[in-house]
Amino acid sequence: xxxxxxxxxxxxxxxxxLTGWMGFTLGPIISMYLAAxxxxxxxxxxxxxxxVFFGASAYVLTxxxxxxxMTGFLMTGILVAFVAGIANVFLQxxxxxxxxxxxxAFLSAGIIMWQTSAIIHGGERxxxxxxxxxxxxxYNLFVSLLxxxxxxxxD
Numbered sequence: 001x002x003x004x005x006x007x008x009x010x011x012x013x014x015x016x017x018l019t020g021w022m023g024f025t026l027g028p029i030i031s032m033y034l035a036a037x038x039x040x041x042x043x044x045x046x047x048x049x050x051x052v053f054f055g056a057s058a059y060v061l062t063x064x065x066x067x068x069x070m071t072g073f074l075m076t077g078i079l080v081a082f083v084a085g086i087a088n089v090f091l092q093x094x095x096x097x098x099x100x101x102x103x104x105a106f107l108s109a110g111i112i113m114w115q116t117s118a119i120i121h122g123g124e125r126x127x128x129x130x131x132x133x134x135x136x137x138x139y140n141l142f143v144s145l146l147x148x149x150x151x152x153x154x155d
Contacts, residue, residue, distance in 0.1 A: 006128040015128055022139055029143065033150050041149035049142040052109050060116040067117035074114055077107045101147040108141035
């Protein structure tokens with residue numbers, strides 16, 4: 001609904017609905033990690049997410065590079081990682097889970113850079129689409145890093 005209404009005023013309401021739902025789903029995830037590992041992995045994931053977001057954005061804003069050439073690589077990578085993640089639901093291979101989380105974290109950082117580049121070079125003129133893309137990538141980055149730090153803190 002966000003994409004369908006991105007060019008009218010109700011698009012903002014749909015953005016709030018989407019971000020609210022994503023926040024609602026993040027609560028149980030954080031509660032689970034808090035109960036299992038304490039606050040350490042959550043704080044490390046939060047700090048790392050902020051560091052990656054600001055670092056990636058600063059790089060693009062400083063260099064002013066047009067990263068449009070990364071589109072195919074990033075979209076293909078997301079699809080492959082998504083399929084690998086679904087496969088791991090059935091396979092239950094811990095190394096694959098960490099690999100998928102690492103790939104998602106890497107690709108999320110790449111998409112943050114790509115979207116920031118599109119914003120400053122005029123490739124993305126719709127602020128609703130840009131906002132949703134950046135928010136979803138920050139969410140994915142945080143959850144991926146939380147998975148990695150949670151496994152690393154597991155005894």
